[in-house]
Amino acid sequence: xxxxxxxGFWIEHSPGARLDYGFDYSKHLxxxxxxxxxxxxxxxxxxxxxxxxxxTKTMTWVSGAQPGKQYRIRNTITTAQGRVFVxxxxxxxxxx
Numbered sequence: 455x456x457x458x459x460x461x462g463f464w465i466e467h468s469p470g471a472r473l474d475y476g477f478d479y480s481k482h483l484x485x486x487x488x489x490x491x492x493x494x495x496x497x498x499x500x501x502x503x504x505x506x507x508x509x510t511k512t513m514t515w516v517s518g519a520q521p522g523k524q525y526r527i528r529n530t531i532t533t534a535q536g537r538v539f540v541x542x543x544x545x546x547x548x549x550x
Contacts, residue, residue, distance in 0.1 A: 467547060468519070468548045479510050487535045488533060492531045494512075495530075499520075500517070500527065501516065512529050521548065
């Protein structure tokens with residue numbers, strides 16, 4: 455995954471691929487704070503299926519990207535200390 459000031463977090467996704475993507479929140483959590491809930495949402499028609507989380511990381515499986523099309527997936531977490539973080543990733547369908 456890459457980061458850029460305009461696109462934010464982004465990655466190219468090959469059509470036909472089913473890949474896992476996620477976020478590492480460890481640098482943003484206070485010592486001892488952990489993720490207690492994680493949800494994923496998509497915009498644009500991707501398939502999101504099977505999400506999991508660990509104390510400081512989240513992950514979901516993504517498929518269905520079309521060449522040249524852009525999609526966004528959004529991860530919202532809640533922590534044991536009541537913090538809520540929302541991160542968005544841009545997924546660009548790779549042109550083969």
